[in-house]
Structures are given as structure tokens and as C-alpha cells.
Amino acid sequence: MSRSTIRESAADRIFLGIVYLFLSVVLIVILFPLLHIVSASFSSPGAVSSGKVWLWPVDVTLIGYKAVFQNSNILIGFGNSLFYAVVGTLVNVAFTVMLAYPLARKTFYVRNIIMMLLVFTMFFDGGLIPNYLLVKSLGMLDTRWAMIIPGALAVFQVIIARTFFQTTIPEELAEAAEMDGSSDITFFLKIVLPLSKPILAVLALMYAVGHWNSYFNALIYLKDSSLFPLQIFLRDILILNSVSAEMVTNVNELLVREGLKDLLKYSLIVVASAPVLVIYPFVQKYFVKGVMIGSLKG
Amino acid sequence: MKHWQFYLLVFFPLVYIILFKYVPMFGVLIAFKEYNVVQGIFGSPWVGFDYFRQLFDAPFFWQYVRNTLEISLYGLLVGFPAPILLALALNEIRNGRFKKTVQMVTYAPYFISTVVIVSILIVNLSPNTGLMSNLFRALGLETVDFLGVPELFKSIYVWSDVWQFTGYGAIIYIAALAGVNPDLYEAARVDGATRFQKIVNIDIPSLFPVIVILLILNLGNLMSLGFEKIYLMQNPLNQNTSEVISTYVYKVGLLGANFSFSAAIGLFNSVINFILLVIVNYVSRKVSSTSLW
Numbered sequence: 375m376s377r378s379t380i381r382e383s384a385a386d387r388i389f390l391g392i393v394y395l396f397l398s399v400v401l402i403v404i405l406f407p408l409l410h411i412v413s414a415s416f417s418s419p420g421a422v423s424s425g426k427v428w429l430w431p432v433d434v435t436l437i438g439y440k441a442v443f444q445n446s447n448i449l450i451g452f453g454n455s456l457f458y459a460v461v462g463t464l465v466n467v468a469f470t471v472m473l474a475y476p477l478a479r480k481t482f483y484v485r486n487i488i489m490m491l492l493v494f495t496m497f498f499d500g501g502l503i504p505n506y507l508l509v510k511s512l513g514m515l516d517t518r519w520a521m522i523i524p525g526a527l528a529v530f531q532v533i534i535a536r537t538f539f540q541t542t543i544p545e546e547l548a549e550a551a552e553m554d555g556s557s558d559i560t561f562f563l564k565i566v567l568p569l570s571k572p573i574l575a576v577l578a579l580m581y582a583v584g585h586w587n588s589y590f591n592a593l594i595y596l597k598d599s600s601l602f603p604l605q606i607f608l609r610d611i612l613i614l615n616s617v618s619a620e621m622v623t624n625v626n627e628l629l630v631r632e633g634l635k636d637l638l639k640y641s642l643i644v645v646a647s648a649p650v651l652v653i654y655p656f657v658q659k660y661f662v663k664g665v666m667i668g669s670l671k672g
Numbered sequence: 673m674k675h676w677q678f679y680l681l682v683f684f685p686l687v688y689i690i691l692f693k694y695v696p697m698f699g700v701l702i703a704f705k706e707y708n709v710v711q712g713i714f715g716s717p718w719v720g721f722d723y724f725r726q727l728f729d730a731p732f733f734w735q736y737v738r739n740t741l742e743i744s745l746y747g748l749l750v751g752f753p754a755p756i757l758l759a760l761a762l763n764e765i766r767n768g769r770f771k772k773t774v775q776m777v778t779y780a781p782y783f784i785s786t787v788v789i790v791s792i793l794i795v796n797l798s799p800n801t802g803l804m805s806n807l808f809r810a811l812g813l814e815t816v817d818f819l820g821v822p823e824l825f826k827s828i829y830v831w832s833d834v835w836q837f838t839g840y841g842a843i844i845y846i847a848a849l850a851g852v853n854p855d856l857y858e859a860a861r862v863d864g865a866t867r868f869q870k871i872v873n874i875d876i877p878s879l880f881p882v883i884v885i886l887l888i889l890n891l892g893n894l895m896s897l898g899f900e901k902i903y904l905m906q907n908p909l910n911q912n913t914s915e916v917i918s919t920y921v922y923k924v925g926l927l928g929a930n931f932s933f934s935a936a937i938g939l940f941n942s943v944i945n946f947i948l949l950v951i952v953n954y955v956s957r958k959v960s961s962t963s964l965w
Contacts, residue, residue, distance in 0.1 A: 383866065385866055385868075386866055386867045389764075389866070389867045389868055390764060390765075390867065393761050393764045393765065394765070394770075396761055397761055397762070397765070397770075397774050400758065400774065400778065400838075401773070401774055401777055401778075403835070404777055404778055404780075404781060404835065404839075405777060407792060407796055407803065407835075408780075408781075410796070410803050411792060411795070411796075422801060423800070423801050425801060425805070425806040425809065428806070469684065469685045469688065470685075472681045472682065472684065472685050473681075473682050473685035473686070473689075475681065476678035476679075476681050476682050477682075479675075479678065481674075481675050481678075482675060482678040483675075488682065488686065491689065491694075492689065495689065495693040495694075497892065497945070497946055497949055498697070498942055498945075498946050499693065499696065499697070499942060500693075500695075500696025500697045500698075500699050500700050500938075500942075501696070501700065501921070501935060501938025501939060501941070501942060502918075502921050502922060502925060502926070502934070502938055503699070503702070503921070503925045503926075503931050503934045503935040503938060504695075504696035504697070504698075504699025504700055504702070504935060504938075505692070505696045505699075506925070506926060507699055507702075507713070507931065508691075508692065508695055508696055508699060523688075523692075524692055526685075526688050526692075527685055527688055527689065529689075529693075532685075557677055558675055558677035558678055558681075559677045559680070559681065562681070583783060586785070587783075587784075587785035587786065587787075588785075588900075589785070589786070589787055589900065590899065590900050594922075594926055605785055605787045608785075608787045608788065608791070609787050609904065612787065612788075612790075612791035612794070612795075613787065613790060613791060613794060613904055636795070636801050639791065639795050640795065642791075643788055643791055643792060643795070646785070646787075646788050647783075647784050647785070647788050650783045650784070650785075651780065651783060651784070654779075654780060654783055655776065658776065658779065661779070661843075662843055662847075665840075665843045665844055665847070666843070666844070666847045
């Protein structure tokens with residue numbers, strides 16, 4: 375080590391120690407409640423209600439999960455949520471790129487006017503009641519359309535996609551294609567979309583998670599329980615505390631009491647969050663990418 | 673027309689924007705009318721500012737405005753610096769695995785749905801079986817029904833938001849810090865700056881433009897406190913501190929079917945928000961030359 379190398383001073387090492395300590399505390403604070411819930415979901419009803427579960431399961435059993443999967447509502451909700459997420463996301467992504475791509479092109483002469491129209495909607499909206507009355511007058515109340523059409527597009531995602539197109543598809547490439555006699559739509563479908571897979575992934579993921587997790591539209595637009603997404607059933611069971619008799623019958627008679635009702639909630643929380651959290655590590659980088667593209671000023 | 677196909681592409685999305693974003697803006701007309709289903713939006717008789725007068729005279733309304741602002745400001749005060757702090761801390765660390773773990777774990781709660789988050793709050797804070805009351809009992813303290821205490825509502829709301837969104841919010845700052853010119857650190861090192869001095873003199877100034885933009889957006893949204901989480905966290909015991917404008921709009925309008933009154937509240941809220949945004953943006957442009965437009 376040469377003498378000119380500046381070593382970390384004592385103060386710096388203490389400071390770094392504090393940083394590590396801080397981040398470790400953050401890690402524990404975030405993980406602990408989650409681990410507790412997972413552990414409780416695998417524990418016996420008695421252990422859960424007497425407060426014996428901390429970080430590890432006590433008296434490991436699966437009856438909580440058995441009760442969850444015996445509930446037909448949960449399965450209906452799962453199916454509906456899957457439908458809304460898949461169909462909704464397809465519509466979302468298609469609409470988003472159809473609007474974003476022309477906005478990214480200089481030869482689309484009205485793009486500035488349309489951008490202003492879009493940005494204005496981010497800061498001012500009609501509010502809940504006018505939106506509700508609109509959906510009602512379109513005859514969409516209590517239909518699957520109400521879960522797809524009113525949220526067909528998010529302006530923020532259009533801006534993200536537009537920024538991506540602007541930075542990755544050079545204007546010269548489009549001009550060259552035009553010289554060769556390719557139409558704008560052919561160029562869009564054959565060249566732009568294949569080059570835009572990363573942004574398509576980002577958009578699809580953001581929209582899909584949004585669909586899977588949302589409950590507000592279902593709450594205001596749907597009354598027919600056969601159309602309910604999972605989140606509405608979760609709310610009934612987890613928050614309004616209405617556990618139907620169906621869920622606790624068929625299980626050992628001895629355990630049909632408060633204890634199982636509590637346990638069921640823990641298992642249900644795990645089942646409901648699992649689909650998103652399981653794929654999360656694989657898609658994490660796309661989310662990070664989405665945030666970064668969004669942060670570039672277009 | 674040479675590029676007519678662009679117009680074809682944007683046609684349906686644009687129809688959507690006009691129908692679902694701009695038509696409802698005209699729907700706010702019902703705030704000035706005695707709306708009834710039979711006559712519809714245009715046929716219903718005008719009542720002018722009657723509903724607004726009714727609104728401003730109602731004492732509970734100002735309570736709800738206060739609740740909204742208090743929760744928003746509290747959330748901003750705690751929730752805004754938190755991601756910056758996390759990003760600065762993470763930026764100090766070189767160790768790959770620990771850093772990756774912290775990032776991955778802190779982003780994760782963002783993906784949990786509001787219904788599940790509130791459920792987690794309810795089970796963990798439940799007076800009999802929850803994690804929190806276990807902890808209190810273990811420490812020999814008396815347990816309470818945390819969500820039933822009106823004074824605790826705001827803190828529970830704000831800190832659970834911090835728990836859920838700090839990691840995600842930090843991404844943008846981490847990206848900004850990664851873009852800092854390494855020569856600056858090198859120069860600081862040669863000058864014998866400590867880590868803390870580097871944070872104060874290099875990191876924070878480089879984050880400044882991002883901070884200002886996000887602060888403008890947040891301040892502009894002070895009154896549009898989200899409905900979803902608050903509504904789920906409400907119970908009869910905490911009603912006093914938990915009723916905010918958006919939940920009240922829902923209850924009056926959709927549950928109470930008082931469309932005009934509810935639309936008036938919604939419009940009042942939107943206008944205040946818009947004014948806030950314009951003011952904050954103006955001030956920011958004068959003071960720091962950073963602005964949205």
C-alpha cells in the first residue's frame with residue numbers, strides 16, 4: 375500500500391457501521407410482520423389465538439389452507455381476477471402503444487395538442503359521481519365491461535411508452551422505411567413493436583399487478599357476486615369479518631370456533647399475495663426499468 | 673394526408689380519453705343542478721351554488737377537510753424523506769449481496785394489494801391475537817384495540833404507507849445517485865472529505881432536481897388522498913379522525929344516492945387540488961427554476 379492512498383478514517387468506519395445497522399433494522403421491520411403471517415398460517419388455531427406464534431410456526435398444520443380452498447367464493451374470485459387481469463392488460467397495452475407511438479413521432483403534427491389533452495387529465499378529473507353516472511349510462515354497470523373499459527388506459531403509462539419510443543426508435547429509421555414504401559402502421563407492427571419488447575413487458579406488468587390488486591372499480595360498479603374479483607371476496611372475509619358457514623364446516627368439529635376464524639385469515643393473506651410475490655423476483659428488473667424510464671423527462 | 677395512419681392508430685384511445693376523462697368533467701355540472709335520474713344531467717333543474725353553500729355551512733365538512741389535510745401532510749412529512757434516506761444509505765454500501773437483499777425486500781411490499789395490507793394491519797393489531805398485543809403482553813403492557821383508537825389512526829395509516837412504499841420510492845433516487853459523476857467523489861476523496869460530507873455536498877445536491885419535481889407532484893395531490901386504504905381501515909370507533917373527503921364523497925354519493933351534493937364535494941376537491949398544483953409549480957419555478965411546465 376503506497377503512502378498516498380487515503381485509508382478510511384475511523385469516523386468513516388463508524389459512519390458505515392451506522393449505515394449497516396440502519397439498513398439491517400429496515401430489513402427486519404419489513405420482513406418480520408410478513409414472516410409472522412406466513413408462520414401463523416401454518417400453525418394450529420390454538421397456537422395462533424393464544425399468541426404463541428412469533429417467527430416460526432407452532433404445531434405445524436395445514437387446516438388453515440384446507441379451509442381456504444374449501445371456499446367456493448375464493449375460487450370464483452381467483453378465476454374472475456385472472457380474467458380481468460389478462461383481458462384488461464391486453465386492452466391496456468394495445469391502447470397504450472397505439473396512442474404513445476404516434477405521439478413519439480415528429481411527423482404526427484397534432485401530437486402537442488394531444489399531449490396537452492393527456493397531461494391535463496392527470497391533474498383534473500370529474501370525480502367519482504360523474505364517472506359512475508357515465509358508466510351507468512353506457513349500460514356497463516354490473517357487467518364484466520365495467521372492469522375493463524373504464525380503466526382501459528393510464529395516461530402515465532402512455533408517457534412512459536412515448537419516452538421509450540422517442541429514445542429507442544430513431545426518426546431516421548422511420549424515414550428510411552418510408553422511402554422504401556412502408557406505411558406507418560406496417561412500420562409500427564413489423565419494426566417498432568419487435569424492438570419494444572422491454573417496454574411491452576414493463577407496461578404489461580404494471581397494468582397486470584394493478585388489475586390483480588384493485589378493488590375500487592368492482593366495489594362501485596359490480597353487485598353480482600359471480601362477477602366479483604378476488605379482492606372483493608378478501609375484503610368480505612378479512613376486513614368485514616363475514617366468514618360463511620361453508621368455510622368452517624367439514625373441518626374437525628372441535629376446531630370450529632374463533633381460533634379457526636383467525637387462522638383462516640392468515641392463510642388467506644398468504645394465498646392472496648402468493649401469485650404476485652412468487653413472480654416478483656423474476657420481474658423485479660422490469661419494474662425498476664419502468665420507474666427509470668418514467669423518471670426521464672419526456 | 674400523408675401520415676393518416678397515425679390518426680387511425682390514435683383514434684380509439686383518443687375516443688376513450690374524451691369519453692372517460694373529458695365527458696365526466698362536464699358531468700360535474702350536476703353539482704349545480706338538482707339531479708334526478710328521470711331528467712338526466714341536462715334536463716335536471718339548475719340550483720346554482722346551493723349545494724356548495726350547504727357544504728360550506730356543514731361543520732362536519734371542515735372536520736373532513738382537516739382530516740384529509742392532516743393525514744396528507746403527516747404522510748408527506750414522514751413518507752417523503754424516507755425513500756431519500758434509504759437511497760442515500762444504500763448508496764454508501766458496496767457489498768453486492770446485502771445491498772441486493774435490502775433492495776429486493778424493501779420493494780416487495782409495493783406489490784401487496786391494499787385489501788391485504790389492511791388485513792395484515794387488522795390481524796397484527798388485533799387486541800387479542802395480534803402480533804402487536806403479543807408484544808405488549810410480553811413487555812407487561814396493557815393491550816388496546818389499536819385501530820379503534822381515533823388518535824392512532826393517522827399514525828397507523830402513515831407508517832404502514834412508509835412500510836409499504838419506501839423501497840419502491842427509493843428506486844428513482846438510487847438511479848439518480850448512480851448517475852453522479854465519479855470524478856466528484858474522487859475529488860472529494862483527495863480533499864479528505866468524510867463519507868458524511870460527501871453525502872451532504874455531492875449526493876444531496878445531485879438529487880435536488882428529482883426531489884423538487886416529486887415534491888411539486890406530492891404537494892399538488894395533498895387533497896386527493898386515496899380512498900382505497902382509508903375506507904378499508906375505517907371502523908365505527910375511529911370515524912372521527914378517519915373520515916376524509918374521498919370516503920365521504922363515496923358514502924354520500926353512491927351509498928346515499930345524493931349525486932349532486934357528492935359531485936359538489938368532488939368538484940370542490942378537484943379545484944383546490946388544481947390551484948395547489950399551479951401555485952406550487954409557480955413558486956418552484958421562481959425559487960429553483962425547476963418546474964413541471
